[in-house]
Amino acid sequence: MLGNASAVRGPSPLLLDGRLTAGSGGTFPTVDPATGETLGEAADATAADMDEAIAAARRAFDTSSWPADVPFRVRCLRQLREALRRHADELRELTIAEVGAPRFLTFGGQLDAPVNDLGWFADLAESYAWEHDLGRAEPMGVPSVRRVRREPVGVVGAITPWNFPHQINLAKLGPALAAGNTVVLKPAPDTPWCAAVLGELIAEETDIPPGVVNVVTSSDHRLGAQLAGDPRVDAVSFTGSTATGREVMATAARNLTKVFLELGGKSAFIVLDDADLRSACSYAAFAAATHAGQGCAITTRLLVPRERYDEAVQITARALTKIGVGDPRDDGTVCGPVISARQRARVEGYLELAVREGGSFACGGGRPAGRENGFWIEPTLVTGLTNDCRTAREEIFGPVLVILPHDGDDDAVRLANDSPYGLSGAVHGGDAERARAVARRLRTGTVSVNGGVWYAADVPFGGYKQSGIGREMGVAGFEEYLETKAIAESPS
Known part of the structure; x- marks a missing residue:
């Protein structure tokens, strides 16, 4: 699929459980906003495809070594960064065509910066204090040795908008993967290629195991609600309008799913x-x-x-x-x-x-x-x-x-x-x-x-009031994807 945007082969695939596939819903068009012309097609996932993606992410988290193997995760993130760098010229043209992003922005927040940021999250995972010793104490007279562990939250549903697709897709994938989670990415239907290319590079140029990342492009906005409301999903990270953020939060609340939101601004x-x-x-x-x-x-x-x-x-x-x-x-x-x-x-x-x-x-x-x-x-x-x-x-x-x-x-x-x-x-x-x-x-x-x-x-990003809940980027954004576990044991 990579190449000159005007000659991109289509349709772009889904990434489901490590497989690049057309899915079961046919295709839908992606359009150049500067001309109004159709650039090509993207796989149009169905509810069944989303169900398969969630199942794959759940299985990869529950049965693979991914959540526990920090060095492997770090290596895979660096592989992904290098793969994106190798294809930077093609990705730049694709982004300009599909997003309508000015070329100068692709050397910053539209492409190069978020790609480089993957390395920062890899470095953070490598140096992070996953366990903290609270020392010995005698709460209620019981001698105890206490530790606090930070562990991945589980399956993350990432729902992203069209305006800065690489920045926002990678600002969710980078820390989520560094923290040991598995991810189902549901991008906006306006910019499916930017996400689909990410899926292709993960499948073809990294050692990220099957099911750890799943990319589900679709013209059907209801798949986002399906992802947010599935009880197999442990956390939902959403970026978009405040109105849609409310709906995501209400849907996730039925399962008390952890939610963090980056929403609107004025x-x-x-x-x-x-x-x-x-x-x-x-x-x-x-x-x-x-x-x-x-x-x-x-x-x-x-x-x-x-x-x-x-x-x-x-x-x-x-x-x-x-x-x-x-x-x-x-x-x-x-x-x-x-x-x-x-x-x-x-x-x-x-x-x-x-x-x-x-x-x-x-x-x-x-x-x-x-x-x-x-x-x-x-x-x-x-x-x-x-x-x-x-x-x-x-x-x-x-x-x-x-x-x-x-x-x-x-x-x-x-x-x-x-x-x-x-x-x-x-x-x-x-x-x-x-x-x-x-x-x-x-x-x-x-x-x-x-x-x-x-x-x-390294700077946390997020808002007060109706601009959201939680943070992306920085250590604070990384820790959104972690749970906290306290362990106490009797001293030997």
């Missing part, structure tokens, strides 16, 4: 009154337009000092207009297409809502001229709204930035925190300590201060 970019306004607003424009705004942690509310609001609007609108849209295959493109006609319609619905709510567009507001094919939206700056408007409160997932005035640091913090979400944020100010003080008051899981980058393998 993150605030705060510009303090001592900041370089031009630099800060230009940075905010770049962030909001990157990958057509299709990132849960992208800052999509720009909070600027009220007395400089008009100036900030002009600077930001000029920056967004200059960014524009472009072919994701081009090196200089920042804002490519949105993923599908369905997503474009969703974004356009919010643009119509913004006008009904009393807003207007300082730039953008529709489809760009000359882009009749594919799924395009202009980078857009919405003015004239308040923080209680739906357009300013709800996640749009498009290149749409809402600019709002604030009346000082306390008001900026109030506005930023006045949101059902709490995933990310940014603060720009001339006085670094003042900016840090504002950042500490934000109720979010990640904050960038004056352009600092928090995204890295």
Whole structure:
């Protein structure tokens, strides 16, 4: 399947119990969002295929040496990293074609960074203190030697979205496998090839045993619910919308299955009154337009000092207009297409809502001229709204930035925190300590201060409030995939 994306062979297979197979449900198309043209086909799994995948993962966990053999797991993860590196050029073209990801992003979070992060999780597993000695004590007068062990949770159901497929697929697979779990991966139907290629490389270029990883592509969203609700699954890791996250949590609750969720965001970019306004607003424009705004942690509310609001609007609108849209295959493109006609319609619905709510567009507001094919939206700056408007409160997932005035640091913090979400944020100010003080008051899981980058393998990622439960990445993300066992024995 690997090769030039325009010549990819199809359909892509499922990975079930170590076998690359067409499955039992036929195929479904995957589409290039920049052109609207069908790229090829992917295996369309059925409920029976998902059942087989779960059974295989359960069997591999319960009967193989995988959960206990740390050196073997470490070696396999490094094999997978090297296999992905060997095919980086082909994977880059496939990702640009299927995801509509700008080329420059594939050298970061869309491909290279998550591939390299597998090595970090392998290193962590190799050095991790799997058992901790609490020493001797006499609880209730009984001499005892106590230990605390960390052990894999079991079978993990990983349900992933389409916007950063390699990052999110590997951010679940890497720590889950390093911790000794087996995995059933159910990717979004918009980007099946990115997951299917992962399955192919696991089967063909690593020693990962059958059943340890199963990749189930399908056009049927009900398979995600099947995975979340199966009693053979010990933990569910879901990334996606808050609305779907609620459904996953409710489904998993029937079996009291452990759940961790990385959900939506409407993150605030705060510009303090001592900041370089031009630099800060230009940075905010770049962030909001990157990958057509299709990132849960992208800052999509720009909070600027009220007395400089008009100036900030002009600077930001000029920056967004200059960014524009472009072919994701081009090196200089920042804002490519949105993923599908369905997503474009969703974004356009919010643009119509913004006008009904009393807003207007300082730039953008529709489809760009000359882009009749594919799924395009202009980078857009919405003015004239308040923080209680739906357009300013709800996640749009498009290149749409809402600019709002604030009346000082306390008001900026109030506005930023006045949101059902709490995933990310940014603060720009001339006085670094003042900016840090504002950042500490934000109720979010990640904050960038004056352009600092928090995204890295060793940094935990996740949100407060309706942005999720638990963390991915870092030691905290790794430990989401572990159980804790206390052992006490009588001293000899």
